[in-house]
Amino acid sequence: MDIKTVNLQEKFATFTDQWHPRIIGELNGQHVKIAKVQGEFIMHQHEHADELFFVVEGKLFIRLEDQTLEINQGEMVVIPKGTNHQPYAPEEVKLLMFEPESTVNTGNQEGERTVRDLEKI
């Protein structure tokens, strides 16, 4: 069995592209993913998946229908399934996400921002 310690900053150092999640862990049918994000994402929702965002570095905003969340380094938020949300980040943010294996980044808004077949790094 291959049980290895995963260093987040080492994993972040392996890529530079933004809005492209990578898988760094799997457990109980869930994926742990990391991504670098900057600028505006699209408003979308996940019909069947709650989604956790944890900010490793930077400041992330998530626009909801009735408020905007500000998530700073060392903070996290859970977006319940069926909730429209639009992440954006004026400066680059290093993000850790936790969600079911089947979750696609753009949820119900398939399009040019959609990334499938994520690498495991």
Place this chain on the structure above:
Amino acid sequence: MDIKTVNLQEKFATFTDQWHPRIIGELNGQHVKIAKVQGEFIMHQHEHADELFFVVEGKLFIRLEDQTLEINQGEMVVIPKGTNHQPYAPEEVKLLMFEPESTVNTGNQEGERTVRDLEKI
């Protein structure tokens, strides 16, 4: 709907006891928990649950049957179900865990270290 940003250090500041996990998030049938740990825990396993340990502060060791893992701040490890593991920490560690809602801290070794009915903080 109540969607709130969770600050990990603020949550850690609300308690001082060790080896007593608190729930700080719930999603997709999984719990996000935090705990302060120091000293030796017991060797145990979880028959049906993979378990993620993420070190927020400090240095955690996890003794397995054939190796000992060292997990530093900003590092994580997934312990697969059915794997005997014994966490220990010479100095206090602030720990984030991710596991199914049904997971009990001592797994198959019910005893005085077992904590049930975890608070949500």
